[in-house]
Amino acid sequence: MRPDLVAVPIGAALTLAGSAVYAVRALRGAVSPDPLTWLFWTIAPGVAFAAELSHGVGMGSLTTLAVGLGPLLVCVCALTGGAFRWAPTRYEWACGAFALLALLGWWNTANPDVAILLSILADGLAAVPTLLKAHRRPDTEDPWVYVLMAVSAALTLCTTPTFTFAATAFPAYLLVLCGTTLFLLRRPRTGLGGISSGTRHASSTTRTAESGGGPRASPPNPQRGDRS
Template sequence: MLYKPFISACAIALTIAALLPYLRAVAQGRVLAHVFSWVIWGITTFSVFLAQLAEHGGIGAWPIGVSGSLTITVAVLAYRQRKALDIAPSDWCFFLAALSALPLWHWTDDAFTAVLILTAVDILGFAPSFRKAYRQPDSESPGFFALFLLRNILVILALEHYSWTTVLFPAAVAAACTAMIGLILRKRP
């Protein structure tokens, strides 16, 4: 199991490698992050990190914790760019649905139920970004989502305990990243 810390360190490095340039691009206005998606992702990612720790995910959970912290930073920057926001009524629906589901995880005593709810909420968070990428495919970076796809694969490999509670979130986010990459590449001229 000596390789798990190395894999976790690689996943953390990928998280930082993906998010720091993304943060820079958002700050410079080259990427228009959808604030609703990033708020949802920040809350859910950090909450899943705590659930993974409780379920003995160990060192494999740490990349999720780093990601949650940096994701909240993207959400703050996206909010500061609100002049660039294109919020559709459907975005409000997904945002409110996601936020209304968050208290449910708190009321459950079961870590898996919490992660299941948080994963569903996190995937709902992709909807505003999917809509934006469909309409403006150049406003998102497929390379960013490719790094997160790889990061989530490494997270799964680095987990110290495998269960639905520890694996579901990174597997679902990897699948959503794959879909986002496909959408962006398909819609670009």
């Protein structure tokens, strides 16, 4: 039996499981998914999936399908639970506009490879707000969904029977995206001078403890007639 017939469905199931956990947490308000990112993460993989099918990719396209169905579940739960609280910046609007242009470009092309490339471009542009949020507010994200998607992409790449652009482009992109997101979620937050906020807080606490928790008393001034 070919390895991809076993590994790819397992990877797809892991992706859906990770998305389901994320969706439940969004429903409970424990995470705050970015609407722009998760909406395009539903649409762009659908475009890539259709292009992969037309190119005869086969079992490997199941990973791309799962990557699109998972965000759809997250969007439904986030809308139901009111987790989508969005005040879009001009930068986010720009990312969304370019992602939409990429999808419109796919609509006008008959080349499956170009369609996959444009869907990756749209997906990546839509991911920018979430990558920024992962860096600035890691507490609003759940790393496990990205871990499981990365595992799914790696299984697809390792077991694909044909290393063509259509078969490997989207899983490779997905692996890079998830790795980048996890790096941003796990890296220590740093402030001015490269000192982490935790270290700065600890140093401040130590200084306060050493000073006795308050300001030091001023020494006697003989010129004012102070007595010891």
